[in-house]
Amino acid sequence: MRAAARAKRLGPPRRRQPPAQPEAESKPVKAHAPLSSVLKSFKVRLAGGPPLAPTAKAFKSYAEICASILRLCRDTAAAAASAPAASSSDLRLALSLHAYALRSGLTADVSVASHLLTVYAAFACAADRDRVFGDCVAAGAASSFTYDFMVRQYVKAGDVASARRLFDEMPERSVVSYTTMVDALMKRGSVRDAVELYHQCPLRSVPFFTAMIAGFVRNELHKDALGVFHEMLSCSVSPNEITLLCVIMACIGAGGFDLAMSVVGLAMKSSLFEKNLGMRNCLITLYLRKGDTSVARKVFDEMEVRDVVSWTALLDVYAELGDLDGARQVLDAMPERNEVSWGTLIARHEQKGNAEEALNLYSQMLDDGCTPNISCFSSVLSACASLQDLRTGTRIHVHTLKMGCSSNVFVSSALIDMYCKCKKLSDAQRIFHSLPQKNIVCWNSLISGYSYNAKMVEADELFKKMPSRNAASWNSIISGYAQNRQFVDALNFFHAMLASGQIPGEITFSSVLLACANLCSLQMGKMTHAKIINLGIKENVFVGTALIDMYAKSGDLESSKRIFYEMPKRNGIAWTAMIQGLAENGLAKESIMLFEDMMAAGIAPNEYTFLAILFACSHSGLLEHAIRYFETMQEYGISPxxxxxxxxxxxxxxxxxxxxxxxxxxxxxxxxxxxxxxxxxxxxxxxxxxxxxxxxxxxxxxxxxxxxxxxxxxxxxxxxxxxxxxxxxxxxxxxxxxxxxxGGCSWVQIRGQYQAFFSWDTKHPLLLDTYEMLDLLKWELTA
The missing domain is CATH 1.25.40.10 (Tetratricopeptide repeat domain)
Structure with a gap:
């Protein structure tokens, strides 16, 4: 009788369309009355609760009612900032509805459970959200959407570890959860984990490919990004405008300007170029990197609509030209400035060696109300490292802690480098060991820090513990040994690098040639020169300068001069190396003549050039020349x-x-x-x-x-x-x-191996053989 009375009071269930699934982007339900009125109208109907033994159809009807009201609650959460009192009232209504759903057993419905999750997330009730999710899993009401939603929520809160843990526990993973995790891992710098998930994903979508491409671009792995793009096309997946933007940036980073122009043509063909402001902004950057600064400026001038990215791209045009004053004028003229605009100018000043100005711009940025991003923190910490400004660096470290980005691998790498340069190795080690995820940049930073502080034993141990190595890792350890005058070890690591299959670059050869020069190993130097020619980097100005120095220190001045005069471009460092080489070999007059030629060519000498020419005058007794050049330093603004x-x-x-x-x-x-x-x-x-x-x-x-x-x-x-x-x-x-x-020291090279002999040395393994040979030589000389 009670069930019949309740059915009579409620009336027959009305036919209605099934509710939109939470997975799909649907239009929010429009409430023609405030939520409280809607809920009040349902109170009478829901007062008696569902029947004691409801049919499946009746239960579904109650669940649809509950889900509809929860959806309205979620939509009103958008007005929380403008009407906090109303929001608080709506949250209480949602809590009451949750209690009713628990009492009536409606939480077992997938739609009700999913909408409860979205409501609590909208009202930022993380504890209630997690409790609902736990109940869903326990009751078997957790759907694919439920798991995907919670993974996104954890990532949004910055808790990537919890997101990954939940992702691994998912009974069935969708392409949405794969996309979310790949994007989060890439943003954190965990490239290897992201690549592993990329290969595991059975389904591929446009957002999934885009997340992978964007992640590689963000981590400056541009060639890998282009590889994913080619795979995307081979799977017949059509890119969207975001994908094409990321691909163009990857082409720019990889130096593939022709390919970038082809992608721009594809965007124009698909009508994505005209309606997308980001495409035109990207085109400015493309022309800038190609060196067509005039065309980049023309694209900017022809834009009818410009945003802050457009102005920042123009700012970068002036910075690329070396006109930092012009770049500052663009910044001042911008109608709106953001952290990217300030960060671009700060990074350019830091790259040009203007570390003090970079710190000044950082202070002005904070005064302007802009919040620094990860790139900005990295640049300004590098400036502190260059100046060895521990006080400012520590203050910026505190700022990164407040911003919650101190554990970012790129910021952490910059912090490690800054503390190492400021002779605070213990702080650098603490940051390194506290990182939950370490990428290869962090390892390289600490190895370079050990090398900078002449801790080569620690650098060697850390190098051996690295899970993986790249060219920068080998460069760090090789240059560290070379800078600390352990030249034999530098050459040994160079041979190990070649054996590992890693291709050396300009920085590697500069360190190896420095070691050859100081060991006066002309044979090893020539072998290194041959490898440089095979790799096609002989025209690099830094490698050429290192070759000049190596041949000069080994006494082969003819080869040194030949390389100098064959260089397509010579900077002040190359001129200085040649002047120094002539002076060290006793050719002071030729050194002075070359110095005069350098000034006649309009190349301003630096303090090292003057040091080289004064050295030449010193060892040749040219007092009058030395006095004149010493006074000339003032004319170039160089303080002795x-x-x-x-x-x-x-x-x-x-x-x-x-x-x-x-x-x-x-x-x-x-x-x-x-x-x-x-x-x-x-x-x-x-x-x-x-x-x-x-x-x-x-x-x-x-x-x-x-x-x-x-x-x-x-x-x-x-x-x-x-x-x-x-x-x-x-x-x-x-x-x-x-x-x-x-004690004095002598080097002997035997079959590619270097042997060091010190006076008073009693521990050398070949000591007895050496003295026996000396006794034999004495006997033959006196016989």
Whole structure:
């Protein structure tokens, strides 16, 4: 009777269309009255609850009613910001409806459960959302949409780990969840995990391919992005405008400008170019990277509608031309500026070596109310590393923590580099080990940091632990050994790199040639030169400069000069290397002539060029030339550094002007280094000037107490002046403070292997064989 009365009160169920599935993008249900009125109209009908033993049709009707009201609740959540009071009221109604659904068992319906999830997500009730999802899974009401929705929610909240954990637990994965996870992993820099999911996905859609292509572009793996695009076309999947935009950016990054123009033609053919502002913005960037800056400006001027991206692209045009002042004028003229606009200018200043201006722009950006993005943080942290500005770098680190992006692999890599450059290895190590996901850039940053701080044992251990290596990894360890003057180890790692199949690049060869130059290994240098020719990078200005230096240091000046004059382009560094090479080989006059040719060619010398020419004058006794060039430095706006003063002291001392050399050092006492006084002391030994020599030795001892050269030279000077007692006392003083003269070292290359021999060495494995051979040579010489 009760069931009949309830059925009579409710009336027969009305026929209605089935509710739109949550998976599809459907138009929201329009409420002609406020939600509270709609819910009130349903209260009478729902007051009695469903029948005790409802039919499937009746239960479905109740579920549809509940889902419809929940959908209305979700739609009103959009007005939460403008009407918080109404939003709070609507949330209470949704909670009441949830309680009714629990009491009546309607939560077992997939549609009701799905709409409860979307409602709580819309009202940012994460705990209730997760509870509903747990109930869905327990009751078996979790659909593919439910899992996909929760994966998106976790990713949206930045909890990629929870999203991946849920993704792995899904009974059946859809292409939507694959797309969500690939996009999230790529944004986090976990390229390997994203590629693994890409190969696992059985179904491929346009968003899925686009997410993969965009992820590769974001991680600067442009060739891989183009490979995915080719696979997309082979699967007969038509790209959309977002896909084509990402492909054009991949072409630009890979240097495939012809292919990029073909993609632009495809966009124009499919009518995507005319109606898409992003396409025109991308075209500006394309012409800019091709070097057609005038055409890029023309595209901008012809645009009827421009957005902040258009203005930023124009700003980049001026920055690419090196006109940073013009780029700043564009920034000031922009009707709207965002973090990309500021970040572009900051990055350009940092790349041009204007680190201080990059930090100033960062401060102005914050004052302008813009929030830095990941790229901006990376650039400004690199500027702090260049300046070794630990205080500003730490402040920016705090900012990244507040923004929640300190764990991003690119920001973390920049932080590791900054702390290493600022001699804070412990902080760099802590950041590295705290990262939940480490990409290859993080590993390379810490290896480079160890190398920078002369911690090659730690760098070697970390290199061996790397899960994978790229060319930058090998470059980091090879250049680290070369910079720390462990040249044999640098060459050994170079051979290991070749054995691994990794192709060396310009940076690799620069470090290898530096090692060959310092080992005077002409044979190894020529072999390296041959490999450079085979790889077709001999015309690179940096590789050419390294070859010039290697041949010059190995005594093969003809080869050095031939490479110099055959270079298609010569920058100031190449000229300096050749000037230095001539000077080191005693050809001071040729070095001076080349320096004059350099200035006549309109190439401004830098401080290293002047150091090279002063070195030439010093070792050839050209005092007048040295004085003139020293004064010329001021004309180029170069302030003399300590090494320049050391060269001038050496020139004066070698010319016998000991008093003038001492007076020059006394005028720059705050800048003088130990080598300056050592040069003066050496000259005093030659000219037997005991008075100035003693003063020089005293200053040398004050600046460098562990320097044995000063004591040795002073002892020799006393001996040359007949002051045997003073010479003996100096030697006794050395023993009293436990100082020893550094032993000499010789290198011998035998069948490609380098053997080092030190004086007083008693641990060399071939020590006995060496002395036996010396005894045999002595016997043959005296026989």
């Amino acid at each position: 550094k300590v090494k320049h003063y050391t060269c001038m002291v050496d020139v004066l001392a070698r010319a016998g002007c000991l008093t003038e050399a001492e007076d020059l050092l006394m005028t720059i006492q705050s800048k003088a280094e130990a080598n300056s006084w050592a040069a003066l002391l050496s000259a005093c030994n030659i000219y037997r000037n005991k008075e100035i020599g003693e003063r020089a030795a005293k200053r040398l001892h004050e600046l460098d107490k562990d320097n044995t050269a000063g004591y040795v030279v002073l002892s020799n000077m006393y001996a040359s002046c007949g002051k045997w007692k003073d010479a003996a006392e100096t030697r006794v003083l050395m023993k009293g403070i436990n100082l020893k003269k550094d």
